[in-house]
Amino acid sequence: MPRYFIEVAYKGTNYAGFQIQQNANSIQAEIEKALKIFYRQEFKLTGSSRTDAGVHALQNFFHVDTNFFSEHEAINNNIYNLNAILPDDIVIKKMYQVADNAHCRFDALSREYKYYTYQNKDPFIADSSFYYPYRLDLEKLQQAATVLLDYNDFTTFSKKNTQVKTFICELIKSQWMFDEDQFCYNVIGNRFLRGMVRGLVGTMLNVGTNKLSVDGFRKIIEAKDCTLADFSVPAHALFLVNVKY
Structure with missing residues (x-):
């Protein structure tokens, strides 16, 4: 068939x-x-x-x-x-x-996500971006994003009660940018865990507001403990933008 x-x-x-x-x-x-x-x-x-x-x-x-x-x-x-x-x-x-054996999940080479935050109240993007009215250090956000490329075990950023066999993910791109008056986190990887992108964003925002150091961020990754990650950022600002085959 x-x-x-x-x-x-x-x-x-x-x-x-x-x-x-x-x-x-x-x-x-x-x-x-x-x-x-x-x-x-x-x-x-x-x-x-x-x-x-x-x-x-x-x-x-x-x-x-x-x-x-x-x-x-x-x-x-x-x-x-x-x-x-x-x-x-x-x-x-x-x-x-x-092809009859093509599989839309297992044959995907990468997935790309973007997460948007904004700092000045704007009703026109409120349903597609996270209102975060705190001073952010883009350089520190970028440092944290770059740190992620050194790792492939993302147990810390997987929500509980997941049925995956492995927490290993290969990130191809991880960066913050300032785009149309919004901070945007752009990440590409071969696969993502349940809640992973939001966990990454929430925890990096703590780095960007100086609540957490870059070294502290590394320790959270290496701890492989999801209770240390911040999953509190809302879903409505997250976009799956591309699936590559």
Whole structure:
């Protein structure tokens, strides 16, 4: 049976996360529902990167095995109709056939995230950036971000009750920047743990406000103890921006 990748983007505010779950609405549930309505057939999707409740994505993927999709032109027409069924905060961007053994999760080479904070009250970005009205030292934030590239065991930055077999992640890029009056943390890695990016951001913000030294940040990483990380930053400022194959 042919396999297809489905590229999606979404605003995660109204959803309990990316992956389907009991007693809560999710991105996957909405897309499976739209596919069922349009094709009159049940679909079981596999997702590439799980995002938590409230997290957004400019790009994420599912794959599905089906005979119901057809040639390129028909797929493009069907995308329009599927988007008409989907809520306004979810969009299907592409649907295309891939190799029968392609896997949208395991074949991904990297994922890229951005987390935004702002310091001057602005109602126009309040739902997509974290209001953090404290003086930040960009140089120290950058030092902390660079320190992360020296490590690959991120046990400290994984929330409890996770079922992963390993806490090893390879970071390709880790940096803070000042972008359009916002501080932005940009990180690329081969994989990420549950709550990892928010844990990194929250803990580095303590470095940026001089509550924690860069050496202290290193000790927190090396302790491999998630109770030492700060996961308190909100989800709504986090974006999955790219999944690379």
